[in-house]
Amino acid sequence: MTLLGKLAHALVPTAMCVAIVAPALPREHFGEVPGEIARALLYISIKQTWGMYAPDPQRAHLVMDLVAHYDDGTEATLEESDDLQTAWGTTWAWHKRRVDIWRYYANFNPDKRNDNRTWYLRAVCVREARSGRVPKKITMYQVKRRFTPPGAVARGAADLGEAERRLVTVAYCRTEPTRDMIAEDALANPELQRG
Amino acid sequence: MADGASPAAARGALERALDRVWLAREDPYTLGLLRIVVVAVLTASLLCHVGAVAEYFSSRSPLHGEWAREAFPSRLSLFFWIEAPWAVQAIFVLGVVAHVAWLVGWYTPVAAAASWLLWVSMCGRNPLLYSLPDQLQMVMCTLLACMPSGRALSFDARRRGGGATVPVWCRRVIMVQIGTLYTATGLLKSGETWHQHGTALYFALVNPYNRHFEAAPLWASLQPWLLRPMTFVVLWWEILFAAFVLLHASRELLGRPRWLPDLRWPMLGFGVAMHLGIQLALYVVWFSPLVVSGYLAFLRPDETRALAAWLRARLHRRRSVAAAPA
Structure with missing residues (x-):
């Protein structure tokens, strides 16, 4: 050569x-x-930022709590809120779905703008509209439980603190672009529309 | 005279340096084994998508069409343009076939390219379905797809006969990847749980997001004498990993002199033990098997062959003992 x-x-x-x-x-x-x-x-989905457990591992666990509000004044908790009952134990691979990872990203930075959360909630509007009842809006709360430091746990304290619930944002399902997403989804997936 | 000889000498020195660092040829056995192990993990991870492919990547996803492209504008994905559920599922099936072909080394370059395209398309279509440990899948898939990984332990190699070689850069690039991964994460771990309190491992182990066991009281009792010291050991092992890669590369380039110690067994042995512990205690997707597979790049082909021969001999002995009449 x-x-x-x-x-x-x-x-x-x-x-x-x-x-x-x-x-x-x-x-x-x-x-x-x-x-x-x-x-x-x-562009080719390669990320070379390796921030596992950095700068510190998480010291609290966050769970999404979603409430849908309808035109007739009724409210319903959505499937995300099931985690309020189940998310405090253990996690094995066969319990985990990839959508859980999206929820995890959508929970980040509750005090700041988070595009991942915006798109997640728009997708939730589309998902719920498939049931035939389009929510007027979806209120997102976040429930947080802090991890007790090891010294206190060794002295007998519970490993997870009390649940703290806070309002994060409200997503409106009938504003742009969500309204168009719902209309387009009805055309693309007539078999998924249950209403 | 010296002026005339200098350009030729410099050219010769440059050629020798290029050969020594990147282009020298070696037995493709290690790279072949690396292909088998990494692609086996990629295939297993891919198969975990079965049952949800249309829901994740086609027009059945609640986020599809122009809005998916708007949500993830910086990404490449076939599934931004091919959205019909049957077509997405058909591409996925072709991708699974490509993974199997890549695994066994049958038309390896084509199979690798097709497999890579599937992963790029899945990760690009909705990157939020993939977590930080998943990043390594995409990275290893891309690196391996750029390498002549089908020249050993493959149908391609059998078809072509023996004598094939691969450049040494293939193994060395993987070493750089593993070294960067560990050292970068070690340096980013700048918080008080890592540097002052030594509670980082404890908090990782008790997080319900990915813990396998609810054992906080046990971990808390182990904290002062096991988890706290281990937190500091893990942190410094990660930070120093790039230095180990540099030392190992220098040792190889200098012809393995005795005064440069071979630190592979303590460094990689610790890594294997740590990842086994992580895999046992936490849900980390396919991260541990994938990163430990990358350790194969630190083995020279003669060492990999010796390891494979030893494993084969042990298996053969066990089978002989099992088959022997009582």
């Missing part, structure tokens, strides 16, 4: 290493480059 050929071949692993290492470099020292590379890789 010629030197040029070798250089071209060596570019492959070199580029791979740059794609692996660069997104993990601190922005304060390396400027915009790590972010640019990370954004480019995201």
Whole structure:
């Protein structure tokens, strides 16, 4: 192989290493480059940010509690709220669905804007509309239980604190784009419409 | 004279450096084994989608059409454009077939590309269905798909006959990936539970989001003398992993001199034990098997062959004992 050929071949692993290492470099020292590379890789769903249990592991468990409000003044708790009864024990692979991961992301940053939450709640509007009853709005609460520090648990305290419930947001099902999503879903999935 | 010789000498030195670091050829056995183990995990993970494929990725999803594209605008996915449930399910089935072909090394490059396209399409269509441990699946799938992983332990290799080799960069890139993963996460663990209180492992073990056992009183009793010291050991093991990769790479490049110790057994042995513990105690999707599979990249092909021969001999002995008349 010629030197040029070798250089071209060596570019492959070199580029791979740059794609692996660069997104993990601190922005304060390396400027915009790590972010640019990370954004480019995201196009093919590659994320090289490895923040498992960082900066600290979670010290509270959050559960979504959704209440649908209808035109006739009635209210109903939605399937997400089942977790209020079941989410405080253990988790095994066969209990977990990938939708639970979406709910987890939708629960992040209750005090800030969270697009994952916005789209999740719009999707919930579509899901509920399939039952034939389109909710007017959906109120999202978050229930949080803090983990007791190990010293207190060793002295006999419960491992999970009292449940704290708070209002997070209200999603309206008849505003844009949710209204169009519901109409489009009725056309695309007539067999799923139960009403 | 010296002026005339310098460019040629420099070119020669550059070629030797490129060969030594990336391009030297080696027996493809380790890479073949890595392919089998990683693709087996990917296939198992893929099969866990069965029953929900249309619900997750087709127009049956409550988030579909132009709104799915609007929700995840920075992603690539076939399923943004192919949405009919039957078509999505058919692509998924083809993807499963591609995974099996990749696993056994049958038309490996095509099978790898098709498998990769399926994963990109699933993760891109709704990235929020995939958690942080799932990231490693996409990364390993992409890296392996870019490598000539079908040159050993495969139908392709059998068809072509022996004598194939692969460049050493294949194993080294995986080593860089594993080193980056651990050190990056170690450095990001800057909170007080890791550095001051030593309670990080305790809090990870008692989180109902992914704990396997409700054993908080037991963990609390083990906290002072086991979990607290282990928290600091795990943190520093992760932070120092990139240094270990650098040391190991230097050792390989220098021809394994005696003055540079081989730290693979303590470092990787600790990693295997830690991941076994994590897998036992916590639900972490396929993270542990996948990352431990990556450890194979630290084994030279002669070591992998010796390991495989030892395992085969043990299995053979066990079968012989079982078959012997009483």
